[in-house]
Amino acid sequence: SISEKLEASLKKLKGKGLIGDEDIDAALKEVRLALLEADVNFKVVKNFSQRIREKALGRQVLDSLTPGQQVVKIVHEELCSLLGSSNARIALSPNPPTVIMMVGLHGSGKTTTSAKLARLFKKEGRRPLLVACDLQRPAAIDQLITLGTQIGIPVYSAKESKDPITVVSEAMKKAKTGAHDVMIVDTAGRLHVDDSLMAELKSIKTVLDPKETLFIADAMTGQDAVNIARQFSEQIGIDGIVLTKMDGDARGGAALSIREITQKPIKFIGIGEKIDMLEPFHPDRIASRILG
Amino acid sequence: IFQGKPIDSETLEELEETLILADIGAISASEVVDHLREKARKGELGESGSVREFLKKELSSLLGAGQRLVPYGEKPFVILAVGVNGAGKTTTIGKLASRFRDQGYSVLLAAGDTFRAAAIEQLEIWGERSKAQVVKHQSGSDPSAVVFDAIEAARARGTDIVIIDTAGRLHTKSPLMEELKKIRRVCDKALPGAPHEVLLVVDATNGQNALKQAEIFNETVGVTAIALTKLDGTAKGGIVFAIKKELNIPVKLIGVGEGVDDLQDFEPQDFVKALFD
Numbered sequence: 246s247i248s249e250k251l252e253a254s255l256k257k258l259k260g261k262g263l264i265g266d267e268d269i270d271a272a273l274k275e276v277r278l279a280l281l282e283a284d285v286n287f288k289v290v291k292n293f294s295q296r297i298r299e300k301a302l303g304r305q306v307l308d309s310l311t312p313g314q315q316v317v318k319i320v321h322e323e324l325c326s327l328l329g330s331s332n333a334r335i336a337l338s339p340n341p342p343t344v345i346m347m348v349g350l351h352g353s354g355k356t357t358t359s360a361k362l363a364r365l366f367k368k369e370g371r372r373p374l375l376v377a378c379d380l381q382r383p384a385a386i387d388q389l390i391t392l393g394t395q396i397g398i399p400v401y402s403a404k405e406s407k408d409p410i411t412v413v414s415e416a417m418k419k420a421k422t423g424a425h426d427v428m429i430v431d432t433a434g435r436l437h438v439d440d441s442l443m444a445e446l447k448s449i450k451t452v453l454d455p456k457e458t459l460f461i462a463d464a465m466t467g468q469d470a471v472n473i474a475r476q477f478s479e480q481i482g483i484d485g486i487v488l489t490k491m492d493g494d495a496r497g498g499a500a501l502s503i504r505e506i507t508q509k510p511i512k513f514i515g516i517g518e519k520i521d522m523l524e525p526f527h528p529d530r531i532a533s534r535i536l537g
Numbered sequence: 538i539f540q541g542k543p544i545d546s547e548t549l550e551e552l553e554e555t556l557i558l559a560d561i562g563a564i565s566a567s568e569v570v571d572h573l574r575e576k577a578r579k580g581e582l583g584e585s586g587s588v589r590e591f592l593k594k595e596l597s598s599l600l601g602a603g604q605r606l607v608p609y610g611e612k613p614f615v616i617l618a619v620g621v622n623g624a625g626k627t628t629t630i631g632k633l634a635s636r637f638r639d640q641g642y643s644v645l646l647a648a649g650d651t652f653r654a655a656a657i658e659q660l661e662i663w664g665e666r667s668k669a670q671v672v673k674h675q676s677g678s679d680p681s682a683v684v685f686d687a688i689e690a691a692r693a694r695g696t697d698i699v700i701i702d703t704a705g706r707l708h709t710k711s712p713l714m715e716e717l718k719k720i721r722r723v724c725d726k727a728l729p730g731a732p733h734e735v736l737l738v739v740d741a742t743n744g745q746n747a748l749k750q751a752e753i754f755n756e757t758v759g760v761t762a763i764a765l766t767k768l769d770g771t772a773k774g775g776i777v778f779a780i781k782k783e784l785n786i787p788v789k790l791i792g793v794g795e796g797v798d799d800l801q802d803f804e805p806q807d808f809v810k811a812l813f814d
């Protein structure tokens with residue numbers, strides 16, 4: 246584990262009193278390696294390492310901790326603070342419906358998470374409406390309708406429609422007439438480098454004017470997390486993040502990269518395929534997982 | 538050219554960063570760079586003209602020659618597609634079925650994902666697009682039963698190729714991995730020797746976890762080939778070096794889009810070149 250590796254590289258420090266230059270370099274090398282193996286982006290790791298160096302240098306080695314434990318403590322604290330606070334709140338709009346738009350890459354878990362979120366709102370006594378705005382993927386509409394049926398939540402869809410803008414305009418009317426106070430819009434997976442699909446998403450957002458745009462990201466994402474998050478953040482604008490497939494054994498370093506780039510809160514984590522498998526985000530657990 | 542001259546550290550750092558950003562892995566990247574530094578020191582960089590070109594040759598040779606996914610032996614040739622959730626299995630199967638049809642083979646698809654919402658409907662649409670027959674049961678039924686029926690049907694009809702779609706599953710879920718073992722046993726029961734190809738579908742956007750996926754799926758059902766999807770994005774899929782080195786599993790196919798024609802054979806040299814783009 247990282248604690249053991251840091252112990253090994255720092256054990257000659259015991260009783261020296263202060264953490265000095267070469268001591269910290271050896272420790273930082275181990276920390277950087279641990280973070281890279283956890284899929285934290287190279288540049289994010291570099292910046293993070295620099296911040297840890299500043300925090301650790303010259304710090305008194307507490308008698309209660311070994312120097313290795315001291316560095317782990319500093320790293321863990323910094324990771325937690327970067328990952329943001331536990332904040333699963335989606336603020337409701339003063340003028341219903343509260344519109345939530347789900348965006349992200351192919352297969353990240355948007356459709357499944359749309360249903361999971363709708364179920365949570367229903368449990369809180371809301372009247373959510375799911376909107377099937379993926380007109381591209383085979384049987385995407387069927388998928389959302391099937392999920393909606395499982396949890397007794399209506400799904401607005403227009404199978405014959407070729408235009409997502411028409412679908413969302415009609416959905417907004419349906420939400421009003423059906424007195425739905427929450428509307429969750431599932432969109433098609435798209436690449437951050439597909440100009441026409443990113444432009445389409447922008448237009449959909451303009452029509453929807455959502456209270457919340459949620460970026461759905463796969464916990465297994467590697468170094469590319471930075472590129473993806475940056476484009477969605479800059480081109481579309483996001484308000485929150487959901488990390489899916491956290492029930493696997495991916496270390497989840499993408500969480501740190503996405504946080505660093507977007508500065509937006511991670512609101513939920515997906516912890517399974519079933520529709521009740523969505524949990525609020527807890528930074529300290531994720532920090533330990535990333536550190537290994 | 539390079540006769541025992543050291544490479545400047547800035548060049549080496551840039552190369553190491555490029556490799557890490559390509560998801561090759563931090564340790565693999567530093568091993569590659571150390572090897573490069575040593576070669577330069579001994580003057581063994583040869584006539585390659587640049588450190589970068591030498592590195593490209595080294596990386597290509599790590600991957601070996603490109604291998605194709607080609608049916609062989611008695612029919613039906615059975616391909617079992619496996620992988621984690623959302624990797625691109627169903628789409629890759631659809632593309633593959635279409636390619637085989639174009640090559641003159643008859644194809645039957647087994648709707649082995651009986652769990653996920655609209656998984657069967659999704660495969661059926663790909664069946665229509667690729668003119669492949671689809672064998673399916675009710676949603677929620679035993680996937681092994683579907684697989685058995687599909688292979689039986691292919692044998693009866695003289696179909697050339699059977700491609701089996703399975704539900705996405707995280708390799709950490711032992712009951713699901715046990716289910717996959719059973720599916721594999723049933724293939725062999727329906728046709729001794731089947732499946733002839735176990736295709737692990739891997740999302741190029743995944744990081745180091747893809748190696749774990751390959752290890753566990755290989756341990757569970759024996760993986761013979763990898764289909765690396767979503768290479769039309771900006772992720773490089775560098776994890777395939779570790780998969781080849783550690784498990785000797787070759788990438789045979791790459792996915793470069795959502796369309797039926799967006800499937801290509803894996804060309805190691807093109808792949809390596811793209812790492813540096």
Ligand SMILES: Nc1nc2c(ncn2[C@@H]2O[C@H](COP(=O)(O)OP(=O)(O)OP(=O)(O)O)[C@@H](O)[C@H]2O)c(=O)[nH]1
Binds near residue numbers: 349351353432
């Ligand atoms: N294990 C696990 N699987 C998940 C989770 N969230 C989603 N999935 C699975 O991941 C796969 C992809 O989920 P989808 O909801 O279809 O993803 P998507 O983003 O809508 O995909 P596209 O519409 O094609 O872009 C499915 O097999 C889901 O069951 C999760 O938290 N854990």
Ligand SMILES: Nc1nc2c(ncn2[C@@H]2O[C@H](COP(=O)(O)OP(=O)(O)OP(=O)(O)O)[C@@H](O)[C@H]2O)c(=O)[nH]1
Binds near residue numbers: 626705769770795
């Ligand atoms: N851009 C791009 N998208 C792809 C590629 N391959 C698959 N996809 C998309 O990825 C998403 C998931 O594909 P699926 O075929 O449903 O993946 P799967 O592995 O069968 O998913 P599960 O059955 O839910 O585990 C879909 O939106 C596909 O269109 C590819 O090579 N490039």
Ligand SMILES: [Mg+2]
Binds near residue numbers: 379385432
């Ligand atoms: Mg979807």
Ligand SMILES: [Mg+2]
Binds near residue numbers: 656702705
């Ligand atoms: Mg599938």
